Amino acid sequence: MLSQMMGAVLISSLMVQAASAAESYVFKTKEPQQMAIINTGSLSLQKRLQMIESAKRTIEVEFFIYNIDEAGRLFTQALVKKAREGVQVRVLIDYGWPIAKLDTFYATLLEQNGVQVRYYNPNVSFELLKGQFRSHRKALIVDDNEGMTGGRNIADEYFDLSPEYNFIDRDVYVRGSVARAMRESFERFWSSELTKKPDLEKAPVASQYGVDVYGPQANSRYQSVKARFDAGMKKANDYLLQNDKDRQVLESLKGLAALEDGSVRMHTCNDTMFAADIPGIGSKSRVLFQEITAQLNDVRKSIYVESPYFVTTKNGMSFLKNYLQKGLDINVYTNSLNSTDAVYTTATFYPRVGELIQDGMKVFIYKGASLTGQDFISPEVQQARWGIHAKSAVLDEKTIMVGTFNVDPRSRNINAEMAVICRDNPQLAAEVLTNMKEHQAQSVQLNGAGKPVDGSSAFANVSVPKRIMYYLSAPLSNVFDFLL
Incomplete structure (x- = not known):
């Protein structure tokens, strides 16, 4: 209740920013796009x-x-x-x-x-x-x-x-x-x-600081400002x-x-959309989420989503369950606590995702290693920790969305986002889906309790400081989930 009330206050406070917003912007074309x-x-x-x-x-x-x-x-x-x-x-x-x-x-x-x-x-x-x-x-x-x-x-x-x-x-x-x-x-x-x-x-100009009039004290201030400017x-x-x-x-x-x-292939899309939010906040500005919803409503079989963060409020849970109740095959690829760059998002993810999994959603969390089969600029880069940051979806294995939208309340309600959508292009969709499944191969699936199905720990390879941060952030993350 507290988070809902504070969320309403935030939206109301920022609605003034949308007062001068122009009409919603979605570009659609059937002209061939590369x-x-x-x-x-x-x-x-x-x-x-x-x-x-x-x-x-x-x-x-x-x-x-x-x-x-x-x-x-x-x-x-x-x-x-x-x-x-x-x-x-x-x-x-x-x-x-x-x-x-x-x-x-x-x-x-x-x-x-x-x-x-x-x-x-x-x-x-x-x-x-x-x-x-x-x-x-x-x-x-x-x-x-x-x-x-x-x-x-x-x-x-x-x-x-x-x-x-x-x-x-x-x-x-x-x-x-x-x-x-x-x-x-x-x-x-x-x-x-x-x-x-x-x-x-x-x-800075010495005369502006009264160096000639006020002497050493003014000169000291001038020299300090000049040193900052020069640096x-x-x-x-x-x-x-x-x-x-x-x-x-x-x-x-x-x-x-x-x-x-050779891994980059040009495709021709004959049904293209570009959806982008506009400056401001409120329903008039949330162009992209409206278009995403419209695309999801057309899905008949499957949804594959990749997002670095998967934060679900009460409304978000209801939104997703609506599609699960239709019998859709929904697959989510996101980060583990080890692979994430935002600990506070996992503090809401782990406790809540099990409910969606019990309703039929398949969820995979990335383990954190570099991708196999990829070339790197140095051994140090290859050995670094890696995390998912892609923001994409494949719908019915024929439509793709690639853009900046995360699966979280901030992308839905607060931040301005954009995405390119290509409809009815199975070849392009297959390319994106293949890449997602390469990430799946280095991930672990979660069960209905929100734990890895292979029996490993959800905290595998996580440092002690990061674990502490997870537990410390959990209370506030769950109260202020509308800001995540």
């Missing part, structure tokens, strides 16, 4: 760099996370190169504390190099309610003709580059009029009242300058891409 599924991170990064390099007129970039690491360096350097060549480059980043890393120093230098930067819903710590509404969208669009979306943000762990933890993810590359639809959706967020231009950094601009400048490590990683990516290139 599509390819990209499963491995190294190939996904290489494809993005190729898309950027091919740009002649425009590049739009939109992400939830944009880290200052190796993946971020390579991606940003490629954008700056094209901006210097005269291509219009726009970067829209969700700027939610404490995730945001592309701060005003980086934004300043990017603007100086011709890259336009905007922050979506920048918030400070005291704006608790407003700060909950994030743009979880992820897109790269080139020349209104090519686009890519899926689960990946811009960070090492999304592109198989981290020696500690990496995501098993999925992107869909599109070519055709659907890319223009993605760009039009981008425009809605770029021009939203929630989107702000960063306050660009300016070099910030230096780190940003270093970020844009290609170094030996960047060149080495680029060469390694090209080598991996050459090995994996």
